[in-house]
Amino acid sequence: MTEGSLVTDKVTSLIGQVSPPAILQVEAGAITRYADAIDDPNPLYRDVEHARKSRYGEITCPPGFFGWPIKGGGLEAGELMGKVLGAVFESGLMRVLDGGVDFDFYLPVRAGDTLVVYGKFVDAREREGRSGKMLFLTLEQTYLNQNGDMVAKARNTLICS
Amino acid sequence: MAKKQLYYEDVEVGSEVTPLAKVATTQMLVKWAGGSGDFNPLHYEDSFAASMMVGSPIVHGALKRAWLGHLMTDWIGEEGTLKKLSCQYRAMDYPRKMKTMTEPHEGDTWWCKGTVTGKRVEDGEHIVECNIWVENVKGEKTTPGSAVVVLPSKKRGR
Numbered sequence: 001m002t003e004g005s006l007v008t009d010k011v012t013s014l015i016g017q018v019s020p021p022a023i024l025q026v027e028a029g030a031i032t033r034y035a036d037a038i039d040d041p042n043p044l045y046r047d048v049e050h051a052r053k054s055r056y057g058e059i060t061c062p063p064g065f066f067g068w069p070i071k072g073g074g075l076e077a078g079e080l081m082g083k084v085l086g087a088v089f090e091s092g093l094m095r096v097l098d099g100g101v102d103f104d105f106y107l108p109v110r111a112g113d114t115l116v117v118y119g120k121f122v123d124a125r126e127r128e129g130r131s132g133k134m135l136f137l138t139l140e141q142t143y144l145n146q147n148g149d150m151v152a153k154a155r156n157t158l159i160c161s
Numbered sequence: 162m163a164k165k166q167l168y169y170e171d172v173e174v175g176s177e178v179t180p181l182a183k184v185a186t187t188q189m190l191v192k193w194a195g196g197s198g199d200f201n202p203l204h205y206e207d208s209f210a211a212s213m214m215v216g217s218p219i220v221h222g223a224l225k226r227a228w229l230g231h232l233m234t235d236w237i238g239e240e241g242t243l244k245k246l247s248c249q250y251r252a253m254d255y256p257r258k259m260k261t262m263t264e265p266h267e268g269d270t271w272w273c274k275g276t277v278t279g280k281r282v283e284d285g286e287h288i289v290e291c292n293i294w295v296e297n298v299k300g301e302k303t304t305p306g307s308a309v310v311v312l313p314s315k316k317r318g319r
Contacts, residue, residue, distance in 0.1 A: 036192065038228060101222075101246075
């Protein structure tokens with residue numbers, strides 16, 4: 001189905017591109033719904049009184065709440081992701097699967113915070129898989145809070161085949 | 162929760178992270194889609210999932226990642242801090258279907274597990290490293306990963 005390298009010139013030309021910043025309002029209700037979805041009854045995600053007495057002082061986020069895919073820094077819906085996947089599909093690939101993630105958490109994120117998210121297309125590599133050639137894309141999101149402090153980084157791998 | 166706080170001195174290399182059971186259901190996948198904003202039809206549309214060569218709708222990788230986050234935050238308690246969480250989605254998992262509005266059919270249960278692989282004090286922080294994974298009913302690690310946490314110490318002044 002696919003001849004030649006999957007890392008086409010078009011894909012290569014997009015490596016290093018950064019998405020426009022996306023703003024993410026961290027809302028208590030959204031945190032609780034997220035925790036409900038994974039059956040996590042932790043009161044830090046739902047009980048304001050409990051959370052205010054905790055060392056966080058406010059409803060806080062489960063790890064990865066603000067990460068992929070909830071707000072991919074404009075990546076999943078934004079122009080950058082569209083451009084990257086557009087270039088990938090041009091080389092005959094059809095399927096995109098989430099391969100995994102690495103999170104670094106630097107500071108707590110609380111309900112009421114406003115985050116700015118930057119997405120970056122970091123890398124594209126070809127590998128030989130069981131069912132032929134696959135393309136591994138690496139995307140990185142950097143999250144800053146309203147004080148300008150970096151709160152987290154996420155590095156995602158997408159596997160295209 | 163009212164769980165006993167875990168301290169740095171409580172764990173050694175080889176210690177087990179308290180296992181956490183999870184049941185993926187079609188209902189959980191719907192809730193996750195809404196909660197996470199991932200509306201990829203791979204996770205709810207039979208024909209689309211078939212055309213993507215995964216058979217039927219699969220459990221979101223990021224949902225399994227969130228389970229592993231829950232595993233770690235339950236284990237380290239409110240005074241522990243999760244610094245790093247990584248995982249790879251190595252194999253597909255398929256949710257149980259719902260029997261009633263609230264009850265799934267009988268079927269698979271997944272276990273989130275982990276073991277301590279290292280501990281050290283660095284810049285006054287009591288750091289513990291773990292291997293973690295989601296295990297399917299056959300005992301296969303469909304979602305292996307790792308985590309780094311900071312635990313409180315029983316020694317004063319950290």
